[in-house]
Amino acid sequence: MPLLVQSIVVIGMWTSGVPNTRSAAIELHQTLNAAIYQQRDKWDASTVVNVSSACEWPIPMYQAILLHIIFALLSKVNGSSTLDLDLKPTLKSADAELLASLVKSCRKLGVFQYKNILARFKPDDLDSYVWVTVEEIKRFNLALFKVCRRLSSERQHTNTHAGGDDPGTGGAPLAVTPTSWLLTAPELEFPMQTNDSLWLATDKEEWTAAVDNVEAVDLTNMMESKWISKSADILQLT
Numbered sequence: 001m002p003l004l005v006q007s008i009v010v011i012g013m014w015t016s017g018v019p020n021t022r023s024a025a026i027e028l029h030q031t032l033n034a035a036i037y038q039q040r041d042k043w044d045a046s047t048v049v050n051v052s053s054a055c056e057w058p059i060p061m062y063q064a065i066l067l068h069i070i071f072a073l074l075s076k077v078n079g080s081s082t083l084d085l086d087l088k089p090t091l092k093s094a095d096a097e098l099l100a101s102l103v104k105s106c107r108k109l110g111v112f113q114y115k116n117i118l119a120r121f122k123p124d125d126l127d128s129y130v131w132v133t134v135e136e137i138k139r140f141n142l143a144l145f146k147v148c149r150r151l152s153s154e155r156q157h158t159n160t161h162a163g164g165d166d167p168g169t170g171g172a173p174l175a176v177t178p179t180s181w182l183l184t185a186p187e188l189e190f191p192m193q194t195n196d197s198l199w200l201a202t203d204k205e206e207w208t209a210a211v212d213n214v215e216a217v218d219l220t221n222m223m224e225s226k227w228i229s230k231s232a233d234i235l236q237l238t
Contacts (some may be wrong), residue, residue, distance in 0.1 A: 011025075043061040057111060057137075066102065066140070069091070069147060070147060072095045073147075103148065103183050113189045114189055134217055135195075141183075
């Protein structure tokens with residue numbers, strides 16, 4: 001996925017701290033922004049009718065968009081990221097709208113539900129493939145949640161209505177957009193990420209050393225008692 005790779009490159013260029021490299025990162029970020037909007041029909045399910053969990057999940061595209069938003073927060077491109085009165089960062093309208101579309105697309109596709117994640121596999125799928133893909137989706141969901149939490153204010157954690165309709169805000173900054181645009185803890189109906197040592201393996205030797213301690217994903221076990229949503233009240237207060 002070229003867009004995902006380029007989004008990673010942008011973050012790497014920025015974190016180098018070199019002025020010229022950072023300038024190049026901003027230019028590439030702006031180019032990628034145009035590409036994301038040009039390809040919107042391929043990923044934005046937020047306004048599409050008859051969308052279900054059985055539809056394709058463009059996870060690499062969603063990862064690229066999330067990194068794109070994170071970079072906007074990191075770089076404060078053209079003043080796009082500032083602090084609100086509650087000392088929470090805010091995004092400019094275009095980036096806030098992009099984040100809203102990302103969250104709503106994932107919500108409509110059922111990406112936050114473990115049953116939908118497992119339903120994408122067959123019993124004879126390779127165990128390692130299933131594990132990596134499940135972890136990829138869980139970790140993306142958690143990263144998206146953390147970004148939403150970072151941008152949320154206390155008033156956005158009251159009267160939570162997950163999955164509500166988008167009443168429209170005319171492009172207002174994210175700090176004042178409806179709660180339904182944010183990803184909240186009660187929506188995270190899947191267990192926490194597992195086996196960081198295996199996930200972080202960088203070569204065959206590290207993978208082999210870690211894989212022995214990993215159990216195959218049971219496609220029939222919803223693990224409901226371990227869903228993050230079961231601890232939602234605690235997460236909402238942190």
